[in-house]
Each structure stands twice: as C-alpha cells, then as structure tokens.
Amino acid sequence: MSKLDESEIIKIFQRKLGCKNFVSEDVETFKSSKPNIIAKTDTLVESTDIPPKMKLDDAARKSVVACVSDFAAKGVKPQYGIISVNFPSSISRSKVEEAASGFRKACNEFGISILGGDTNAGREVVFNVCLFGNSDGIVPRRGAKNKDLIFATGPFGYTAAGLAILLHKKKGRRDFVKKAIQSTIHAKARNVDFGVKNKRYFSSAMDSSDGLSTTLNEMAKQSKKKFVITNSPHKKDVEEFAKSQKINQDKLVFHGGEEYEFVFTINPKYKQIILKNAKSLRTPIIEIGHVTTGKGVILQRDNKTIPLKDKGWKHFR
Amino acid sequence: MSKLDESEIIKIFQRKLGCKNFVSEDVETFKSSKPNIIAKTDTLVESTDIPPKMKLDDAARKSVVACVSDFAAKGVKPQYGIISVNFPSSISRSKVEEAASGFRKACNEFGISILGGDTNAGREVVFNVCLFGNSDGIVPRRGAKNKDLIFATGPFGYTAAGLAILLHKKKGRRDFVKKAIQSTIHAKARNVDFGVKNKRYFSSAMDSSDGLSTTLNEMAKQSKKKFVITNSPHKKDVEEFAKSQKINQDKLVFHGGEEYEFVFTINPKYKQIILKNAKSLRTPIIEIGHVTTGKGVILQRDNKTIPLKDKGWKHFR
Structure with a gap:
C-alpha cells in the first residue's frame, strides 16, 4: 500500500x-x-x-x-x-x-x-x-427550580453494557448482546427538533454524554438545588444483564457515559404538553425525579435514600 | 508526582x-x-x-x-x-x-x-x-489581477534555519544561531491591524505558514494567473548561513514554512499608501514580484527564469 x-x-x-x-x-x-x-x-x-x-x-x-x-x-x-x-x-x-x-x-x-x-x-x-x-438564547444548565420535574431521553445502560461485553468479555442473551454492542459502536443521536421545539419549556438542560450521574450532579450544582431521582431510566433487559454478569446496575445506567441522551427539567404544569410533543416527535422520554431545596443528587429506591455521586466519565482517570 | x-x-x-x-x-x-x-x-x-x-x-x-x-x-x-x-x-x-x-x-x-x-x-x-x-468580507486567495504587485511581510528563512540547526546540527554565527532558534521556538506574529486596516487595498492575500512557495502557488492557481518573483524576501545573514552550511538558500526562504507572515497583491496605484501604512504600523513588507497572464510561479534571478514549485510543508510526507 x-x-x-x-x-x-x-x-x-x-x-x-x-x-x-x-x-x-x-x-x-x-x-x-x-x-x-x-x-x-x-x-x-x-x-x-x-x-x-x-x-x-x-x-x-x-x-x-x-x-x-x-x-x-x-x-x-x-x-x-x-x-x-x-x-x-x-x-x-x-x-x-x-x-x-x-x-x-x-x-x-x-x-x-x-x-x-x-x-x-x-x-x-x-x-x-x-x-x-x-x-435567541440557550437553555442553561443552571436554571432548575424547586418542584420542577426531571426528565431524560433514554433509556440508559446499553452503551456501558456493550463496552463491558467488548472490553471485559461479559456475556448476555444474544439479542441483548447485539443491541448493546450496536449502541456502543453506532452512536445514537436524539432528535434535535425535540430540543429546539421544546426549549421554551425547559428550565435547565444538559447533554448526558459524560454519564447520567455527572450530568445530574452538574445541573444540581449549577442550579444550587437537590435533584431527587425516583426512577432509574433503564429497561428490564439491562437489569437482567447486570444481575447475570454480577455488574452493579447503577454503574451501567448512571455512570456509563457515551450516551447521547439529554436531561431536562420542567415546571410540572408543562408535563402534559412535553409528553405529547415527545410522542409526536418520536422521542422517548422518561420522568426520573424532581427538584427540591438542598444540594447534591439522591436516589430513592425501595424506601431507601442513597447519594448518587458523580462517577461518570473522567479523562485522565 | x-x-x-x-x-x-x-x-x-x-x-x-x-x-x-x-x-x-x-x-x-x-x-x-x-x-x-x-x-x-x-x-x-x-x-x-x-x-x-x-x-x-x-x-x-x-x-x-x-x-x-x-x-x-x-x-x-x-x-x-x-x-x-x-x-x-x-x-x-x-x-x-x-x-x-x-x-x-x-x-x-x-x-x-x-x-x-x-x-x-x-x-x-x-x-x-x-x-x-x-x-463585512474577507480578502480571498483568488483575486490577483494582471500587473498587480506582490508583497510579503517578512523577511523569510530564519525559522527553517533554526530547524536545520536544532534537528540537523547545522552551525552558524552565534548571533545568527540565536536569532534563528528564537524564530523557530517562539512564533512571531504579524500585526493583525496591518491586515485589518489595509484589506481594502489587497486584491488577494494568504497566510504563508505552509511555506512561501506553497502560498504563492496556491494564490496563482486560485487567481488563474502567473506570479513572477523577482526579489527573494531574505536578508544577507540567511544567504551567508545557507552558503556556509551548504543548504539551498531557496529551500530556507521559499520552502520552510512555520513562518506566520502573509503574502498580498495590490494594484500598483496603492503602492505608496501601502508602504506608508506599513511604516506607521511597524510592519516590515517587501515587494517580491508581480502578477501576469499565465499560470504557476516563476523566479527571475540573474537573468534566468526558474519555476518555483510548491515545495512547502506537507503533512504525511
């Protein structure tokens, strides 16, 4: 050559x-x-x-x-x-x-x-x-208000699962493996129109590509609020894969990164209109929690509250 | 650490x-x-x-x-x-x-x-x-006209000489070595104001950082003209260094690159105003030739004419 x-x-x-x-x-x-x-x-x-x-x-x-x-x-x-x-x-x-x-x-x-x-x-x-x-202006990371609802486009977990399969030889059901690897090597992008057409309803928003936990912590910090996560944005298959391969499920969903989804907060009064717009623009969105007074991000699950630290992607780690 | x-x-x-x-x-x-x-x-x-x-x-x-x-x-x-x-x-x-x-x-x-x-x-x-x-607009590479004069900020040759000293252990007079190495490791930038304030007089212009021969050839090609170079923009010390170290002087002056000078063409009627503005903005400029019908770049020296090919910096070479 x-x-x-x-x-x-x-x-x-x-x-x-x-x-x-x-x-x-x-x-x-x-x-x-x-x-x-x-x-x-x-x-x-x-x-x-x-x-x-x-x-x-x-x-x-x-x-x-x-x-x-x-x-x-x-x-x-x-x-x-x-x-x-x-x-x-x-x-x-x-x-x-x-x-x-x-x-x-x-x-x-x-x-x-x-x-x-x-x-x-x-x-x-x-x-x-x-x-x-x-x-005319951008949706900032820092605008979340008390009682705002937190949404993410999603679901999450496939890209990190795909990396675990490719790099650490983890195994899974054939269709899951295919889906996970595809998610890792062929970056999925959300409909830009969903962001453009709904920006007026967003009080804050941020891309999730460094990892969902990084995004949530950054938005909470810049907004000077506490983000309470009550719903992990993943599907059953990610949960099954995590369990069978003895991987922490939160690691796949919250700390993986390289997922080009985004997180946004809205005043609850816009919930119906956002759900309707997401449907018409074929953008899957998931309500994952709400904003309150305080700081940091917590995960509420099975009546327990655990801190959700920023453990997303960091270079030089 | x-x-x-x-x-x-x-x-x-x-x-x-x-x-x-x-x-x-x-x-x-x-x-x-x-x-x-x-x-x-x-x-x-x-x-x-x-x-x-x-x-x-x-x-x-x-x-x-x-x-x-x-x-x-x-x-x-x-x-x-x-x-x-x-x-x-x-x-x-x-x-x-x-x-x-x-x-x-x-x-x-x-x-x-x-x-x-x-x-x-x-x-x-x-x-x-x-x-x-x-x-409101930029000076293009392609606007040179017949009879335009060609100018360059400069002089050229020190950066390539410095590289020859650093990489190939070439030697020279102490003050020249110092000047050449300084030119290689501490990039000199021309006064941006000279470009901004005189752009209306330039028919074409281009940065010379890939090498003067590359710049002249690209401007000639895009302007569909021949560039005739009658004056090599270098000082005596570069000539002496080239001779003593058996390096082709044109290689240092025309083919070195990494010099952040620029080349421009003007209608001859603007010559006096350009010389005056260069002086007041402390930007050394050198008249190096003229534009004529034809294509390519030629170097006229001692009553001989030689083609000046594009031999400046190319990645992957």
Missing part, C-alpha cells in the same frame, strides 16, 4: 463531503441571521474514545453526534461545521475514505454544511469537530 | 485563562454585530509541530499565533476562541500550567476572549484552537 500524501487526503475529504472548499481558504465564513452565535468543539481520540470493533466511519459519525447532542440539549440546531483530523502517516486510503464517509453520513443526517477543515499527521487518529448555529 | 485528574486540569485552565466558563456549559455563545462570521480551526500536534527545545507555553502560543495569522491575512481581527487540548495521562501539573500560561499569553497579546474548551486524554499533546471574528 503506497503512502498517501496530504493533498490526496484532502481530495478524499473534498469528494466524499461534497465540499470543494475543504482547505481552500485561510478561514471559513458563514452568515448568521441572529446575533447569538452558538459554537461547540468536540474531540474524539483514538486511544480513549474508539472502542474495539468500532470502524472509522462510526467513529467519525460519533464525533459529530457528540457535538450535535450538546446542541440538542440546549435547544439549538447546528448548521455549519469545521472538521480537523489527525491521521498517523501510515494510514491507508480505505481508512481515510471510511472516515470521510462517516463525516458525510453524519452531516447528511443532521443537515450540517461542512465549511472546511484541515488534516494533520499525528501518532493516533484524532477527530475534532466544531459546529455552529445561532439562537 | 501524582497523576492529575480532569477536574484539576480544567481548574488550572480556568484559573490561568481567567475563564470561569472553561467547561461550564454544553456549548459556547458569542454575539456578532455583523452578519458574516469568520471561523478558523488550527491543530498543533506534538510529534509533528513541536520541535526540540520548544516549551509547552511556546507551543500553546504558537497554536494561537497560527490561527491569528490566518485571520490577519484575510483582514479580520479574531475576537473569541475555543481551546481543545489533549494531554497524555502521565502529564505533570507544571506542564499543564505551562500550556495554560502560553494560551493566556497569546490571548492577551491578541485581545482574544476564551469562551471555553475541553480537555482530553490522548497519546500525545494536541492543541486545537478555534477562533472567531466577524467581518
């Missing part, structure tokens, strides 16, 4: 992304009809974020999904993107094509126009995606 | 950058008074872009300078930034502080507000900087 040079890699990206301007100007330009510009950068690193069996197209798509998910949680639609990629200099043409295809697939899926980007040589694959949108 | 966790790294960045919001929201927000938003991402990779003896603060600053340089060439002032960093998990506190200091230094230098960012674990240090500004 002959080594690719930078201009060949750029050509592959230009062709696959239908973006003639990939690396054709010093800077990128886009227009905004609203004064608030929303931007988010997300970085996916091979050694940290690409589990075994995940192909580069799924990894490229995941790097876009991760960024889209942050926008969705804030009620903003991303419109434009810049993609910066690092490849080892030994990368093959087919791997580069795979990555470019993943970016194209994700951009088509979410209606994002790629403005441009750049390619770099490095020791491992790194995908850096920066997305842009505009908005 | 104890291992740092992600929250400690984030705290160092929050403190050093004076940016409480570093990782406090899912997305970043900024306001724009003009409808055209200008954005640019630049990635600096340890194994490719950090030469020996360059400290992490200089590397962090360089990653900002590289991005600022692209803005300057387009006549736009960058206002906001997002910083995404990868560190190996074994990184020490002092290295993280060094990096954060470099970012702070650069942001103060160029008046850039950091909106936020994120931190990731990876096999090597990667700095990804995304800067934003707004503008």
Whole structure:
C-alpha cells in the first residue's frame, strides 16, 4: 500500500463531503441571521474514545453526534461545521475514505454544511469537530427550580453494557448482546427538533454524554438545588444483564457515559404538553425525579435514600 | 508526582485563562454585530509541530499565533476562541500550567476572549484552537489581477534555519544561531491591524505558514494567473548561513514554512499608501514580484527564469 500524501487526503475529504472548499481558504465564513452565535468543539481520540470493533466511519459519525447532542440539549440546531483530523502517516486510503464517509453520513443526517477543515499527521487518529448555529438564547444548565420535574431521553445502560461485553468479555442473551454492542459502536443521536421545539419549556438542560450521574450532579450544582431521582431510566433487559454478569446496575445506567441522551427539567404544569410533543416527535422520554431545596443528587429506591455521586466519565482517570 | 485528574486540569485552565466558563456549559455563545462570521480551526500536534527545545507555553502560543495569522491575512481581527487540548495521562501539573500560561499569553497579546474548551486524554499533546471574528468580507486567495504587485511581510528563512540547526546540527554565527532558534521556538506574529486596516487595498492575500512557495502557488492557481518573483524576501545573514552550511538558500526562504507572515497583491496605484501604512504600523513588507497572464510561479534571478514549485510543508510526507 503506497503512502498517501496530504493533498490526496484532502481530495478524499473534498469528494466524499461534497465540499470543494475543504482547505481552500485561510478561514471559513458563514452568515448568521441572529446575533447569538452558538459554537461547540468536540474531540474524539483514538486511544480513549474508539472502542474495539468500532470502524472509522462510526467513529467519525460519533464525533459529530457528540457535538450535535450538546446542541440538542440546549435547544439549538447546528448548521455549519469545521472538521480537523489527525491521521498517523501510515494510514491507508480505505481508512481515510471510511472516515470521510462517516463525516458525510453524519452531516447528511443532521443537515450540517461542512465549511472546511484541515488534516494533520499525528501518532493516533484524532477527530475534532466544531459546529455552529445561532439562537435567541440557550437553555442553561443552571436554571432548575424547586418542584420542577426531571426528565431524560433514554433509556440508559446499553452503551456501558456493550463496552463491558467488548472490553471485559461479559456475556448476555444474544439479542441483548447485539443491541448493546450496536449502541456502543453506532452512536445514537436524539432528535434535535425535540430540543429546539421544546426549549421554551425547559428550565435547565444538559447533554448526558459524560454519564447520567455527572450530568445530574452538574445541573444540581449549577442550579444550587437537590435533584431527587425516583426512577432509574433503564429497561428490564439491562437489569437482567447486570444481575447475570454480577455488574452493579447503577454503574451501567448512571455512570456509563457515551450516551447521547439529554436531561431536562420542567415546571410540572408543562408535563402534559412535553409528553405529547415527545410522542409526536418520536422521542422517548422518561420522568426520573424532581427538584427540591438542598444540594447534591439522591436516589430513592425501595424506601431507601442513597447519594448518587458523580462517577461518570473522567479523562485522565 | 501524582497523576492529575480532569477536574484539576480544567481548574488550572480556568484559573490561568481567567475563564470561569472553561467547561461550564454544553456549548459556547458569542454575539456578532455583523452578519458574516469568520471561523478558523488550527491543530498543533506534538510529534509533528513541536520541535526540540520548544516549551509547552511556546507551543500553546504558537497554536494561537497560527490561527491569528490566518485571520490577519484575510483582514479580520479574531475576537473569541475555543481551546481543545489533549494531554497524555502521565502529564505533570507544571506542564499543564505551562500550556495554560502560553494560551493566556497569546490571548492577551491578541485581545482574544476564551469562551471555553475541553480537555482530553490522548497519546500525545494536541492543541486545537478555534477562533472567531466577524467581518463585512474577507480578502480571498483568488483575486490577483494582471500587473498587480506582490508583497510579503517578512523577511523569510530564519525559522527553517533554526530547524536545520536544532534537528540537523547545522552551525552558524552565534548571533545568527540565536536569532534563528528564537524564530523557530517562539512564533512571531504579524500585526493583525496591518491586515485589518489595509484589506481594502489587497486584491488577494494568504497566510504563508505552509511555506512561501506553497502560498504563492496556491494564490496563482486560485487567481488563474502567473506570479513572477523577482526579489527573494531574505536578508544577507540567511544567504551567508545557507552558503556556509551548504543548504539551498531557496529551500530556507521559499520552502520552510512555520513562518506566520502573509503574502498580498495590490494594484500598483496603492503602492505608496501601502508602504506608508506599513511604516506607521511597524510592519516590515517587501515587494517580491508581480502578477501576469499565465499560470504557476516563476523566479527571475540573474537573468534566468526558474519555476518555483510548491515545495512547502506537507503533512504525511
């Protein structure tokens, strides 16, 4: 296999992304009809974020999904993107094509126009995606009020179960294994429209990709409230898998991360309208608890109360 | 030395950058008074872009300078930034502080507000900087006209000479060695104001950081013109160093790269005003040639004409 040079890699990206301007100007330009510009950068690193069996197209798509998910949680639609990629200099043409295809697939899926980007040589694959949108305002992490209801899109637990199967050789029922692995290697993204169309009802919201416990603790902390979780957002099959494989079920559901769901709080008076909108936009949502005075996050289960600490994904751990 | 966790790294960045919001929201927000938003991402990779003896603060600053340089060439002032960093998990506190200091230094230098960012674990240090500004329009790469004069800020050659000294043990006069190494490890940035205040006179412009020959060829190609270079933008000391060390002088001046100068073309009628403005803004500029019908770039020297091919920096080479 002959080594690719930078201009060949750029050509592959230009062709696959239908973006003639990939690396054709010093800077990128886009227009905004609203004064608030929303931007988010997300970085996916091979050694940290690409589990075994995940192909580069799924990894490229995941790097876009991760960024889209942050926008969705804030009620903003991303419109434009810049993609910066690092490849080892030994990368093959087919791997580069795979990555470019993943970016194209994700951009088509979410209606994002790629403005441009750049390619770099490095020791491992790194995908850096920066997305842009505009908005009259965003739903903050810090706005939860007393008596608000806490909802999450979901359910949770499959991605962590899939990782346990891939990395630690855990076993399960064939259909569960398939579903869990699929959830790990093919990032699922929630309907951005659900966030955009319902943002006016959200008092606070946050993406869950660092782990549900991290998200809940961060929202409680920023809102200066206590979050009481009365309903674990998982299905029976995750519970059965956890029991049979002797894995703590809460670890799968609350501390896994890499799930592109989001958590939001609403005033109880909006409950019916939110349930109706979720149904019409085919977005599964689960009521998981409520907000009260105090601090931290607690889990109420079987008449017991246990603290739900922030044990989600941390780099450098 | 104890291992740092992600929250400690984030705290160092929050403190050093004076940016409480570093990782406090899912997305970043900024306001724009003009409808055209200008954005640019630049990635600096340890194994490719950090030469020996360059400290992490200089590397962090360089990653900002590289991005600022692209803005300057387009006549736009960058206002906001997002910083995404990868560190190996074994990184020490002092290295993280060094990096954060470099970012702070650069942001103060160029008046850039950091909106936020994120931190990731990876096999090597990667700095990804995304800067934003707004503008009524940018100077394109493709606008050069027949008879336009070609100018470059400069002079060129010191950075490549410094690399030759650091990597290939080349030798030179003590003051030259010092100047060349300084140019390699401490990226020099041109006055952004020179670009912003003179953009109306530029018919085309481009940053030179991939190498002067790459820049000239790209501008000629996009403008569908021939660029005739009659004056190599270097000083006597680079010529002497090249001769004494048996290095091709054109290689140092035209093909080195990592010099954050820029090239622009103007209608000859603006020559006096450009020279005057360069003087008042203390920006050294050098007239290097002119634009004519045809294609490619040629170098006229001693009554000979030689093609000046694109031999600047290419990743994956």
